[in-house]
Amino acid sequence: MTTDDIDRTFARFKRANETIRDLKPEVREGAIARLREGASNQELAQATGLTSEYFRKLAAELGIDNRRRPPTVGREARAAREARESE
Numbered sequence: 001m002t003t004d005d006i007d008r009t010f011a012r013f014k015r016a017n018e019t020i021r022d023l024k025p026e027v028r029e030g031a032i033a034r035l036r037e038g039a040s041n042q043e044l045a046q047a048t049g050l051t052s053e054y055f056r057k058l059a060a061e062l063g064i065d066n067r068r069r070p071p072t073v074g075r076e077a078r079a080a081r082e083a084r085e086s087e
Contacts, residue, residue, distance in 0.1 A: 028058070035059050035066055 001009075031044050041055035059066050071077040 031055060031058060032062060035062065035064050038066065040066060040068060 027048055027050070031039075031048070034044060035055065035058065041052040041059065044050070044055045045052040070080060
């Protein structure tokens with residue numbers, strides 16, 4: 001790669017980042033609507049290219065529990081296990 005090629009690549013990358021920054025509020029707004037409609041984190045990740053973790057945190061921030069299966073580790077899993085054992 002020549003210096004000019006590298007400079008063009010850097011410029012393209014910068015424009016792409018600026019576009020992402022401009023679109024992120026709209027993507028977030030749309031994701032919130034889709035989460036409230038029942039979309040999964042993985043569905044949104046596949047649709048946007050963002051990580052499912054981003055949407056998991058967004059759902060948690062909004063108080064939306066959109067997990068497809070019950071938790072298997074952690075505080076909630078322990079509570080569920082203890083509840084089953086006490087029955």
